[in-house]
Amino acid sequence: MQAKDIGEFRLIQRFKREIRVDSSVITGSGDDCAVLKLDKQNYQLLTCDMLIEGVDFTLKDNPYLIGRKAIAVSLSDIAACSGQPRYCVISLGLPGNTAIKFIDKLFQGMLDISRKYKVNIVGGDLSRSKKIIIDVSMLGQVEKKRLTLRSKALQGDIIFVSGPLGGSILGKHLKFTPRLNEARFLSRNFKINAMIDISDGLAQDLGHILNQSNCGAVIYEDLIPLSKEADGLSAALNGGEDFELLFTLSRKEAGKLLKVKRPHFRPIGEIMAKDYGFKLIDKQKRALNVRPKGFQHF
C-alpha cells in the first residue's frame, strides 16, 4: 500500500492517533495553528506551511509573489486563530542553478510582507534540492478570550465568509491578502464561535468545522459571494486557496455584524444539527448534499 492509496487526511490521522502531548498544549495538530500555554492572558500559536515547486507554484510565477505567498499562508493560519504574528523561520531548498536574480526577488517578497505584518524573520536553513521548496514556521500569540478554533461552532450559528470566493486558480492564490486585520476586528468586537481560513475550498474547509464541531450546516448558493474571475459555484466550493476567513457566530452577534459597514463580510448559511448533514440550497431551492472534494495532496 502506498501514500496515494490512503489519502492525505487518513495519512495524517494515522500519525496523529499515536501522538501524546502534555497539558501545556491547548490544541495540537488538527487546527490552523497549535495553541500553547504562554502566560495568564495569552496563548502562543505555532504553524508551518510548505510550498513546493510544481505543486504550489511554478517557475513561471513571479518569484516576488512566490516569496510573498510562502509567508502569507502562515499569516493566514495565525489570522484564523485571531492571533498576531511575531516570529518566523524559513527553510529553503534551492537547485544549484537557481538564478541569483530569482532568489533576490523571492527574498524581497518575503521581506516586504514580513515587514508589513510586523513578523520578525529570526532564522532559517538553506539546502540544495532538485526543486524549490519553501517551508515557513510561524510563531504568534493571541489573547485567551479571542482565540478562535475550528471546533467551537454551535447549532444555530450563522456562517460568514470574509470575501468573494473562487478566484484561486486565476491568480488569487499568489496575491491574496492574509485576513489578519479582519480577524482582529472580528475578535475584538464580536463573539466568534468558530473560524478557519479557506485553503482547500469552501466545501472542504466548512467540512473541517463541521467535523470538529460535531455539527451539520446549510449554505445557500444565492448567498455565496463569487470572485469576478470565478468559474461558477464549483470554483468557490472546491477551488482551494482563496484564503478568506470562514467563521460562525450566534444569530444575535451576526445581527450586530450585519449593521457594521463592512460589506465584504457575507452570511452564507447556518450551522445545523449533525444529523441534518451538510446541504447546499441551489437557486432552484433544491437541497443538495455537499461532499467536500477540495484539494487533497494524495
Add this chain to the structure above:
Amino acid sequence: MQAKDIGEFRLIQRFKREIRVDSSVITGSGDDCAVLKLDKQNYQLLTCDMLIEGVDFTLKDNPYLIGRKAIAVSLSDIAACSGQPRYCVISLGLPGNTAIKFIDKLFQGMLDISRKYKVNIVGGDLSRSKKIIIDVSMLGQVEKKRLTLRSKALQGDIIFVSGPLGGSILGKHLKFTPRLNEARFLSRNFKINAMIDISDGLAQDLGHILNQSNCGAVIYEDLIPLSKEADGLSAALNGGEDFELLFTLSRKEAGKLLKVKRPHFRPIGEIMAKDYGFKLIDKQKRALNVRPKGFQHF
C-alpha cells in the same frame, strides 16, 4: 549568476543583511537557535532544519532512523543553546508512491525520540513532492543565565568537544545522540562561554565561533578524539555531522570540568587573539593554518 556560484554562506548573508528585527529578538538568524524574549527568567528558542532525500539521507537508509534524525538535528540545536525542547511542527513532502510501511517507520522514529526528550509534536503540513522532504521547526526554552551562543568565546578560553569526531559518514549522522543532557549538565555546573553543535565539521563549526566571537584559536591534533570508524583527522575536521558539542570556557572553569568524571568531555585547544588566526598543531609540532572546508550546500 546562480546559487552555486555564490555559496551557501554568502547567499544567507545576502538575505540576512536586509532583515530588521524588533527588540524582543535577542539573537536572530546566525546562531543554532533564534533567541526570543519570553519572561523574567527565560528565553524562548526557535530553530528549523530541513532534511532532503539524496542530500541528508537516501532511500536505502532505515526509515526509522531518518525520522529519528529529522527530530534529532533540531534537538541538537536546542542543546547547543543549553535549552530544553518543548514543541515541534513537522512539514513533510512525500512522493505518492511512498510505501505506507516506510511512512509508518518514519513516523515511529519521530515519535520515539520526541517522547524520549519530552517534545510535544503539535502540528504539521503534508504535501506531495518528488523527493522526500522533512522540515522540523522546534520551540524550546532556556534560563537566561544558562543561554550559550556562538559569539561569546573569550581569548584564553579552553576549547572542548563532548565526544569523538569523524564518524559521520559511517553512519553516526543517522544514529547520533543529541547532547541535551550534556549541555544541561554543563550549563548547570560551569560557566560556558560559547557553544555550537558540530554539524558541518570541527573546522567549519569552530570557524563559526571564531568569526562570531572575533577570535582566533589553536587546536592540537594529539588532543582531538577520533571515532573508531574515523578515516583520519580530516574526517574530524571536515566530516560534517558528528553532532557533538563544541564549547569554550575559562581556564579556571576548564580545570573544574577536568576533575569531573566525564571522560568524553575532551579539551582540544585554546581560544587566541584574532590576529593569531586559526591553527592546528600537528603531531610533528608544526603549526598549520586551518581553512574551514566542511559541508556547504552550494
